[in-house]
Amino acid sequence: MKILYFDCFAGASGDMLLAALLDAGASEEFVREELAKLPLTDYELQLTRVVKKGISALNVTVDVAEDKQPHRHFKDIAAMLQNCGLTPEVMEMSLGIFRRLAEAEGKVHGKEPEAVHFHEVGAVDSIVDIVGIAAALFSLGADRLYSSALHTGSGFVRCAHGELPVPAPATLELLNGFPAYSRGIETELLTPTGAAVLTTVAEFSHLPAMTVTGNGYGAGKKDLPMANLLRVIVGETKEKSAYVTEKAVVLEANIDDMNPEFFSYITGKLFDCGALDVTLQPVQMKKNRPGTMISVLTKAEHAEDLAQILFSETTTLGIRRFKADKLMLPRRRQEVETEYGPVRIKIAELNGEIINAAPEYEDCRNLAEKTNTPLKTIYQAAQNAWNQQIK
Ligand SMILES: O=C([S-])c1cc(C(=O)S)c[n+]([C@@H]2O[C@H](COP(=O)(O)O)[C@@H](O)[C@H]2O)c1
Numbered sequence: 335m336k337i338l339y340f341d342c343f344a345g346a347s348g349d350m351l352l353a354a355l356l357d358a359g360a361s362e363e364f365v366r367e368e369l370a371k372l373p374l375t376d377y378e379l380q381l382t383r384v385v386k387k388g389i390s391a392l393n394v395t396v397d398v399a400e401d402k403q404p405h406r407h408f409k410d411i412a413a414m415l416q417n418c419g420l421t422p423e424v425m426e427m428s429l430g431i432f433r434r435l436a437e438a439e440g441k442v443h444g445k446e447p448e449a450v451h452f453h454e455v456g457a458v459d460s461i462v463d464i465v466g467i468a469a470a471l472f473s474l475g476a477d478r479l480y481s482s483a484l485h486t487g488s489g490f491v492r493c494a495h496g497e498l499p500v501p502a503p504a505t506l507e508l509l510n511g512f513p514a515y516s517r518g519i520e521t522e523l524l525t526p527t528g529a530a531v532l533t534t535v536a537e538f539s540h541l542p543a544m545t546v547t548g549n550g551y552g553a554g555k556k557d558l559p560m561a562n563l564l565r566v567i568v569g570e571t572k573e574k575s576a577y578v579t580e581k582a583v584v585l586e587a588n589i590d591d592m593n594p595e596f597f598s599y600i601t602g603k604l605f606d607c608g609a610l611d612v613t614l615q616p617v618q619m620k621k622n623r624p625g626t627m628i629s630v631l632t633k634a635e636h637a638e639d640l641a642q643i644l645f646s647e648t649t650t651l652g653i654r655r656f657k658a659d660k661l662m663l664p665r666r667r668q669e670v671e672t673e674y675g676p677v678r679i680k681i682a683e684l685n686g687e688i689i690n691a692a693p694e695y696e697d698c699r700n701l702a703e704k705t706n707t708p709l710k711t712i713y714q715a716a717q718n719a720w721n722q723q724i725k
């Protein structure tokens with residue numbers, strides 16, 4: 335299993351993270367190809383080598399032509415990311431990071447995330463950093479991402495709003511639930527973009543046990559009493575990744591006062607707007623009322639939209655929202671030939687061994703309709719064909 339560890343002893347910013355990942359072996363060509371898909375002009379991504387306290391590191395600078403950039407709200411940036419043809423994994427990770435950033439900025443400024451305005455130059459810088467980081471992570475193909483606790487810095491920082499305390503309010507909002515510290519160095523070490531990336535993609539821990547196979551250093555812009563660097567440590571463990579882990583969000587509500595006929599319509603709408611799964615369970619609620627618990631599994635970037643649907647379409651007054659890890663067995667499909675036609679078999683593996691193989695229901699159903707044969711006969715024929723094949 336391949337591991338990446340972000341060692342953030344001098345904090346983290348978008349530029350430092352991208353530089354460290356490239357220095358650790360991410361493909362610059364792939365990163366530039368993904369960035370070229372964005373409809374952004376008048377910026378340049380520059381990579382230079384610098385030395386910080388005697389350590390050679392990569393320095394990333396996004397040069398933006400200040401006067402040529404339109405104003406961008408989060409909803410414009412989200413639409414841009416979704417519609418420019420990015421590799422799906424890069425798009426989903428970038429959108430998830432940007433959404434967290436917009437939610438944090440929105441909370442600080444008292445606005446809805448969609449309405450958060452990213453200042454012109456900052457918007458391009460953040461988009462390039464975030465999409466570049468997602469592309470670099472995709473190219474490195476690590477199974478698990480970890481980060482050290484985050485060094486924030488202290489004092490004050492000057493920005494568009496005037497002088498703000500460090501950690502900046504958006505950074506502090508992003509740090510909710512994550513380990514952070516300051517050693518009294520009076521400067522901003524952790525930026526909102528750096529915090530958004532790490533708190534979205536990484537688990538926080540000390541360096542996990544692994545065989546170290548590489549490293550990379552990304553430079554910060556300021557000169558500090560210590561080396562202003564972010565270090566990525568690459569490693570391998572013998573353990574094979576038994577399953578794929580994805581971050582997900584669960585939304586839940588208990589409903590006891592709605593016409594049950596509505597559930598089918600609402601479930602369809604939730605699936606159309608990004609639900610990965612919707613389940614309904616009978617529950618016994620307070621005052622001895624029978625009710626229904628609706629539970630929606632989704633990716634973080636769709637959670638707000640789906641919560642809106644639950645509020646507007648059901649009678650619930652509240653929603654429980656949890657972050658969840660979705661563990662999935664690696665799966666693949668293989669076609670078998672039956673006397674009725676071809677059927678795909680869905681195969682799940684654990685540690686390289688097949689532990690589940692089931693005929694694809696839709697294929698069986700189509701053949702049952704086409705050949706006017708009982709569904710159970712087709713299903714059995716597909717199972718027999720698969721058993722023959724693995725013998
Ligand atoms: O301009 C805005 S809206 C702004 C808000 C905040 C808050 O914390 S609120 C902070 N900042 C500062 O801007 C720079 C750039 O941060 P990046 O993450 O885009 O690199 C940084 O110094 C923030 O503290 C700006």
Ligand code: NI
Nearest residue numbers: 443451494495
């Ligand atoms: Ni602002």
